[in-house]
Amino acid sequence: MSEGTAAAPVPWTTASLASPLRVGIVGAGAIHRAYTQTMARMPDVAIVAVADLDPARAAASAAEHPGVRASGVDELLAADDVDLVLNLTIPAAHAEVALRALAAGKHVYGEKPLAASVASAHAMVDAAAGAGRVLTCAPDTVLxxxxxxxxxxxxxxxxxxxxxxxxxxxxxxxxxxxxxxxxxxxxxxxxxxxxxxxxxxxxxxxxxxxxxxxxxxxxxxxxxxxxxxxxxxxxxxxxxxxxxxxxxxxxxxxxxxxxxxxxxxxxxxxxxxxxxxxxxxxxxxxxxxxxxxxxxxxxxxxxxxxxxxAAGYVGAGRGIGVLDAARALAAGTTPRASDAVALHxxxxxxxxxxxxxxxxxxxxxxxxxxxxxxxxxxxx
CATH class of the missing domain: 3.30.360.10 (Dihydrodipicolinate Reductase; domain 2)
Incomplete structure (x- = not known):
């Protein structure tokens, strides 16, 4: 088979994007440290806020990362300095958090699976297209x-x-x-x-x-x-x-x-x-x-x-998909960890x-x- 077709253009503009891409994390459970450790090495990405249903977990995460603030979920989704929401909630909450983030005008990168059901995943993909925002999803290990x-x-x-x-x-x-x-x-x-x-x-x-x-x-x-x-x-x-x-x-x-x-x-x-x-x-x-x-x-x-x-991101860890999304957003192309792949x-x-x-x-x-x-x- 071929190495894949070129990414199709997507309907967003890059003029309003911050550099580095500003990320707010929703969910400070066991997996989030794997993401923050990788993202700390990415000049294209900056974590600005973290939220969790348990405020103590959000505060503990923020304390480990200078310049990152602990936040409530509503506050994070409404924040002007968050370009992309990294959704690290449990699978049952993936769709709800993603839909709220998209409605707030944020791009979204989520943990796998895309949603707990195919119907919810279709709703997320449709919402992203309607909002002109990018929806991406783990796993990024394949990159x-x-x-x-x-x-x-x-x-x-x-x-x-x-x-x-x-x-x-x-x-x-x-x-x-x-x-x-x-x-x-x-x-x-x-x-x-x-x-x-x-x-x-x-x-x-x-x-x-x-x-x-x-x-x-x-x-x-x-x-x-x-x-x-x-x-x-x-x-x-x-x-x-x-x-x-x-x-x-x-x-x-x-x-x-x-x-x-x-x-x-x-x-x-x-x-x-x-x-x-x-x-x-x-x-x-x-x-x-x-x-x-x-x-x-x-x-x-x-x-x-x-x-x-011979190919791939060298020294990658969880969160490399966020970097790939940030670079795709800057270039106006489709992230490799796309919602179409995740939905399929x-x-x-x-x-x-x-x-x-x-x-x-x-x-x-x-x-x-x-x-x-x-x-x-x-x-x-």
């Missing part, structure tokens, strides 16, 4: 050197024509380490909607959009016991399937086998492999930005050989769950353009 170098190798014909892929995430459950894992087992959670975005987004970047799926799913337990923190020993109900497997049919004709599980104690499976007519490619875990890409085939005597980094990925996962419940095959209603390849680009 690092791992997935991008693998994509560069595929485009260069290293493994011939891609024909299939396998993608696995297997774990016993997030309650073993997360002090508040409730949302992982509520609608909008589960291994597919929580971890699947990393793997499905990588598969879309590598093999193109998905046209149909076949799925099966189950859940091993009706409740989970929290293993750490102040709530250790508390049980939470399981309202979603915790082991999901499926086959994705890509428009290119390639087939991907996907397994996402919170019911597996040890599997020793590769994270992501892509197979072609003249070789196989080992892609590093798409839950991270870097890692070693390896190829095996006739030219390597079927042994794995490392592929040097969510639709693929929702359709897979639908197929699993029905015990058959289902067509995916959306599609997307594969974003342009990221040139080998240092961060900061």
């Amino acid at each position: 690092g050197t791992g997935t991008q170098t693998a994509r560069h190798a595929i485009a260069a014909g290293t493994i011939g024509r891609p024909t299939s892929a396998t993608a696995f995430f297997t774990a016993p459950g997030h309650e073993l380490w997360h002090p508040d894992p409730d949302f992982y087992y509520a609608p909008g959670g589960g291994p597919l909607l929580d971890m699947g975005p990393y793997y499905v987004t990588a598969l879309v970047h590598l093999l193109g959009p998905v046209t149909s799926v076949v799925g099966a799913a189950n859940r091993a337990r009706a409740e989970r016991t929290i293993g750490s923190g102040a709530r250790a020993g508390v049980t939470v109900p399981v309202d979603v399937d915790t082991h999901v497997t499926g086959v994705l049919e890509h428009a290119s004709g390639a087939l991907s086998t996907l397994v996402m599980s919170f019911d597996t104690w040890r599997a020793d499976l590769p994270n992501l492999l892509v197979h072609g007519t003249s070789g196989s490619l080992s892609v590093p875990d798409p839950n991270g930005h870097g890692g070693d890409v390896r190829v095996a085939g006739p030219a390597t005597d079927r042994e794995w050989v490392e592929v040097p980094p 990925v969510l639709d693929v996962m929702a359709t897979l769950l639908q197929a699993a419940q029905g015990g058959g095959r289902a067509d995916v209603s959306t599609t997307c353009e594969v974003p342009p390849l990221v040139p080998l680009t240092p961060v900061g």
